[in-house]
Amino acid sequence: MIVKTLGWVDYLPTLEAMRAFTAARDADTPDELWLCEHPPTFTQGIAGKPEHLLLPGDIPVVPTERGGQVTYHGPGQVTAYPLVDLRRLGIYVKEYVFRLETALIQTLDGYGVTGLRVAGAPGIYVRPADPGAHAAPAGPTDPANAFKGLAKIAALGIKINRHCSFHGLALNVAMDLEPFGRINPCGYEGLETTSLDKIGVFTDWPTAASRLAERLSAQLTP
Known part of the structure; x- marks a missing residue:
């Protein structure tokens, strides 16, 4: 896998470049992983509902063909696009999503943070009150509130075209979380979001991007 660190790039030209790469590739085209950081942007999935955009204000909203609902990209976030x-x-799509989530969990584990899956809600979550805990929460799980005690630290949104993936995932490293309050993140009203710095982990963008790239490459290399 060829890893390309694009750095700070606008969202829309990057999306167009992903589309062009995917349309032009053939069976011999090497896989690539693009790592970047976007200016403030809301992106809406193909089935995204407008009611989940609460108050976007001056942040642009870009419709896309990826799965999922609305999410936010912004400074201090590592966005990774595995092509x-x-x-x-x-592998098929379900296994692909599992591997993306596994790479995120492994990256967080390297910082002493326990990443968690929530059934039916792609992405990775943490316990802000005890981010390094491995034990299951005490007491019965509330089926009506699967996110109780959790905050989302990484989002997934993918598109598969002719068996080839584009779009990807985003890990919150050191972010201003205010824009997440302008949406229902990933379509879930009141879902708390967080970033590594908010749970006591301080690292820089290049380090976090490099660690995530290493784990994604390991998960996605034949």
């Missing part, structure tokens, strides 16, 4: 031929990897 991968799933047929060459020998």
Whole structure:
């Protein structure tokens, strides 16, 4: 896998470049991983509901063909776009999502943070009150509130075209979280979001991006 660190780039030209790369690739095209940081941007998934955009204000909203609802990209976030031929990897979409989440969990583990999955809600979550805890929460799980005690630290949104992936995932490293309050993140009203710095982990963008790239490359190399 070829890893390309794009750094600070506008969202829309990056999206157009991903589309062009995916449309032009063939069975021999090497997979690539693009790492970048976007200016403040809301992106809306293909089935996104407008009611989840509460008060976007001066932040642009870009409609996309990825799955999922609305999310936010902004400074202090590592956004990773794996451009991968799933047929060459020998996996399907469900396994691909599992591997993306595994790479995020492994990256967080390297910082002493326990990343958690929530069934039916792609992405990775942490316990802000005890981010390094491995034990299951005490007491019964409330099925009506699967996010109780959790905050989302990484989001996923992918598109598969001719067995090839684009769009990807975003890990919150050191962010101003205010824009997440202008939306229902990923379509969930009241879902708390966080970033590494808010749970006591202080690292810089290049380090976090490099660690995530290492784990994604390991998960997505045949």
